[in-house]
Amino acid sequence: MSVSIYTASVPVFTQMLGGLQGVLAKAEAHVAAKKLDPNALLQARLYPDMFPLLRQVQVASDFAKGVAARLAGVEPPKLDDTEQTFAELQARIASVLTFIQSLDAAQFADADTREIVTQAGTPKEKRFTGSSYLCNYGLPHFFFHTTTAYAILRHNGVEVGKKDYIGTY
Amino acid sequence: MSVSIYTASVPVFTQMLGGLQGVLAKAEAHVAAKKLDPNALLQARLYPDMFPLLRQVQVASDFAKGVAARLAGVEPPKLDDTEQTFAELQARIASVLTFIQSLDAAQFADADTREIVTQAGTPKEKRFTGSSYLCNYGLPHFFFHTTTAYAILRHNGVEVGKKDYIGTY
Numbered sequence: 001m002s003v004s005i006y007t008a009s010v011p012v013f014t015q016m017l018g019g020l021q022g023v024l025a026k027a028e029a030h031v032a033a034k035k036l037d038p039n040a041l042l043q044a045r046l047y048p049d050m051f052p053l054l055r056q057v058q059v060a061s062d063f064a065k066g067v068a069a070r071l072a073g074v075e076p077p078k079l080d081d082t083e084q085t086f087a088e089l090q091a092r093i094a095s096v097l098t099f100i101q102s103l104d105a106a107q108f109a110d111a112d113t114r115e116i117v118t119q120a121g122t123p124k125e126k127r128f129t130g131s132s133y134l135c136n137y138g139l140p141h142f143f144f145h146t147t148t149a150y151a152i153l154r155h156n157g158v159e160v161g162k163k164d165y166i167g168t169y
Numbered sequence: 170m171s172v173s174i175y176t177a178s179v180p181v182f183t184q185m186l187g188g189l190q191g192v193l194a195k196a197e198a199h200v201a202a203k204k205l206d207p208n209a210l211l212q213a214r215l216y217p218d219m220f221p222l223l224r225q226v227q228v229a230s231d232f233a234k235g236v237a238a239r240l241a242g243v244e245p246p247k248l249d250d251t252e253q254t255f256a257e258l259q260a261r262i263a264s265v266l267t268f269i270q271s272l273d274a275a276q277f278a279d280a281d282t283r284e285i286v287t288q289a290g291t292p293k294e295k296r297f298t299g300s301s302y303l304c305n306y307g308l309p310h311f312f313f314h315t316t317t318a319y320a321i322l323r324h325n326g327v328e329v330g331k332k333d334y335i336g337t338y
Contacts, residue, residue, distance in 0.1 A: 002171035003300040046324040131172040136338040143312030155215040169305040
């Protein structure tokens with residue numbers, strides 16, 4: 001009657017980041033075919049005070065990396081947010097995939113009850129159990145950014161479909 | 170080391186549909202304050218072949234209802250997709266919330282291994298275990314539509330934030 005915290009996190013992030021890689025590959029092919037400035041997509045936003053595509057991809061990969069690491073009880077690798085191209089975004093996602101796939105299901109053994117503190121020491125500090133951290137916080141934020149990245153590209157006429165977003169599982 | 174299928178589904182759908190209700194309430198208030206035609210938002214799309222806001226909300230609530238029902242092994246209530254106003258969308262979400270909250274955690278007891286078949290009898294038929302159905306299919310689709318509904322409203326200048334999207338948990 002239950003699903004392991006590992007199964008509900010790492011394979012889901014892997015699936016969706018794979019989908020995002022496919023979506024970004026189609027976006028890059030679209031840029032090449034139409035001879036566009038890649039920044040016309042990388043810096044596209046749905047509204048002036050929303051993150052552009054490039055930042056949505058960075059944050060989506062950050063949630064995958066950070067949530068998986070905290071649930072496994074390890075320190076997430078630091079990423080410097082220096083990406084400026086589609087190729088660099090692909091490399092970032094690939095590095096996050098390598099990291100999360102290096103985690104072993106056994107590291108998630110006590111993850112459901114482990115206390116996880118976000119924004120520790122700030123007025124926004126929040127304490128979770130591992131299972132709440134994943135279900136009520138990590139997944140909603142992760143999917144928010146993968147979907148918004150997709151939405152930005154769809155809005156700009158890149159021919160991607162929900163199948164691309166969903167990825168392979 | 171695991172989370173129950175109930176905990177990973179019903180409370181998550183409840184949280185996010187509550188968030189969506191708040192987002193839609195702000196959209197309706199925006200319509201009133203700016204004296205807009207409500208259909209300017211309800212029929213807004215991010216691209217011509219994407220669903221408009223109204224349909225995104227219908228589909229998001231359908232995923233919550235359908236996924237929870239299948240995991241609980243019950244027939245989901247039929248909804249007729251006749252909504253045309255913000256008030257009707259709110260009523261639809263409320264009815265889905267009432268339905269999913271009527272499900273008992275015990276009904277999800279064998280959900281992780283129960284076989285779930287989507288689009289049965291069609292060329293797109295797919296067979297899942299309950300846990301894969303939730304993690305690899307149900308949640309990605311559900312979050313896709315809640316996020317896209319939010320994105321349509323953000324794109325149209327409704328003052329909502331990620332906190333509204335995330336809801337209360």
